[in-house]
Amino acid sequence: xxxxxxxxxxxxxxxxxxNPGPSMAELEERYGRAVVRLNRNEDLFPxxxxxxxxxxxxxxxxxxxxxxxxxEFRGDVAEWLGTTAGRxxxxxxxxxxxxxxxxxxxxxxxxxxxxxxTYGLYAQVSATRGANVHRVPLRDLRVDLEAxxxxxxxxxxxxxxxxxxxxxxxxxxxxxxxxxxxxALPDECVxxxxxxxxxxxxxxxxxxxxxxxxxxxxxVVLHTLSKLxxxxxLRLGYAVADPELARYLDVMxxxxxxxxxALAAGRVCLAHPELIEERRLRVAEARDVLCERLxxxxxxxxxxxxxxxxxxxxxxDAALAQAVAEEGLLVRAGGEYxxxxxxxxxxxxxxxxxxxxxxxxxxxxxxxxxxx
Numbered sequence: 001x002x003x004x005x006x007x008x009x010x011x012x013x014x015x016x017x018x019n020p021g022p023s024m025a026e027l028e029e030r031y032g033r034a035v036v037r038l039n040r041n042e043d044l045f046p047x048x049x050x051x052x053x054x055x056x057x058x059x060x061x062x063x064x065x066x067x068x069x070x071x072e073f074r075g076d077v078a079e080w081l082g083t084t085a086g087r088x089x090x091x092x093x094x095x096x097x098x099x100x101x102x103x104x105x106x107x108x109x110x111x112x113x114x115x116x117x118t119y120g121l122y123a124q125v126s127a128t129r130g131a132n133v134h135r136v137p138l139r140d141l142r143v144d145l146e147a148x149x150x151x152x153x154x155x156x157x158x159x160x161x162x163x164x165x166x167x168x169x170x171x172x173x174x175x176x177x178x179x180x181x182x183x184a185l186p187d188e189c190v191x192x193x194x195x196x197x198x199x200x201x202x203x204x205x206x207x208x209x210x211x212x213x214x215x216x217x218x219x220v221v222l223h224t225l226s227k228l229x230x231x232x233x234l235r236l237g238y239a240v241a242d243p244e245l246a247r248y249l250d251v252m253x254x255x256x257x258x259x260x261x262a263l264a265a266g267r268v269c270l271a272h273p274e275l276i277e278e279r280r281l282r283v284a285e286a287r288d289v290l291c292e293r294l295x296x297x298x299x300x301x302x303x304x305x306x307x308x309x310x311x312x313x314x315x316x317d318a319a320l321a322q323a324v325a326e327e328g329l330l331v332r333a334g335g336e337y338x339x340x341x342x343x344x345x346x347x348x349x350x351x352x353x354x355x356x357x358x359x360x361x362x363x364x365x366x367x368x369x370x371x372x
Contacts, residue, residue: 039332041308043230044348048275054264066260073263076270083210086243092257094224094237099125100252106131111155115143117337122161142171149184157189165197168337168344170304190218197306199228210240229269234262287347293357307347315367323363329356
C-alpha cells in the first residue's frame with residue numbers, strides 16, 4: 001500500500017486501478033485506421049443547427065466569467081419542462097451533479113441502494129463519501145423497483161439511485177411501477193433519478209418526473225445535454241429539485257462551474273424543440289435498423305428506448321469487442337458490467353449501424369468456428 005493510501009477514505013482503496021483508457025490517437029495508431037466510438041453513448045449525428053454558430057459567437061467573451069446565476073438558461077429549461085426556474089440547477093454535466101448530491105446528502109455509514117448493473121458513478125461517489133452501498137440485481141435485465149424499495153426499507157437507505165432508461169440495458173420504467181416504487185420507499189429516503197437518456201424515450205412513455213418534484217416527493221431528477229442534444233464535449237446538465245433543495249445545491253457547487261460556450265449552445269438547443277424531436281426520430285429509426293440487422297444475424301438485441309442497444313452475442317464478449325475494434329469500431333463489452341456474452345452498441349446514422357452489425361456478424365461467426 002502506498003503512503004497516500006493512509007490519507008484517503010478506505011472505500012477508495014478498491015478504486016485505485018481506475019484507468020481512463022487509451023486516447024483516440026493511440027487507438028488509431030494501434031489499429032492503423034480511423035476509429036469510431038460506439039462504446040461511449042455519445043451523439044454520433046452532426047451538431048444541431050445553430051449550435052456551432054452560438055459557440056463561435058461566445059469566443060469573444062472568453063475573458064469573462066459566465067453569469068453566476070445562469071438565469072437565462074434556468075428560464076429556458078423551465079419553459080422546456082413546463083416548471084419554474086427556481087427548481088432548475090445547472091451544472092458542469094450531470095456527473096458534477098451526481099458528485100454534488102452525494103456530498104450534500106451522504107455521511108460515512110449512510111446506506112445507499114443502487115441497481116446492478118447500472119451507471120457506475122452512483123456507487124463510486126457514494127463510496128467516496130463513506131456510505132455503505134447495497135446493490136440490487138436486475139430482474140430480466142430491468143431495474144427491479146420492488147426489490148430496490150424493499151432493500152431501501154430494510155437498510156434504512158438515505159439515497160436510492162435510479163437510471164431510467166437504465167444504462168447499460170436501455171430498459172425503461174412503467175408509470176404504474178414508478179408510482180408504486182415511490183409509495184413504497186421509507187420517508188427518510190431520497191430518490192435521485194438520472195434521465196440522461198430520457199430524451200430518447202417515445203413521448204407516450206415519458207414519465208415527466210418533474211411533476212413528482214412539484215408534488216413534494218423526495219426526488220431529484222437529473223438531465224443532460226450530452227446525449228440527444230449532442231454537446232457532450234461542452235459538459236452541460238441540470239437538476240430538477242424542490243426550490244429549497246435547489247438553493248442548497250447551488251451553495252454546494254463551485255461557482256462559475258458552467259462555461260459560457262455550453263450555456264450558449266444549450267439555449268440554442270432548447271429553443272428548437274422541433275429539431276430535437278427530429279433527432280429523436282432519426283435515432284429511433286437507426287436503432288430499429290440496428291436491431292433488425294442484429295436479429296437477422298441470429299443475435300438477440302434487448303428492447304431499448306435509449307441511444308444504445310444491448311445485445312446477447314452468445315460468444316466471448318471481450319473477444320468479439322476486440323475483433324470489431326480491429327475494423328475500427330469500438331463497442332462496449334458486457335463483461336465490464338457483469339453481463340458476460342453481451343455487448344453494448346451506441347446508435348448512430350443508419351450506414352454506420354449497417355457497418356457495425358456486419359462487423360459483429362463476421363466476428364461472431366469467426367469466434368463460433370473457433371469454439372469461442
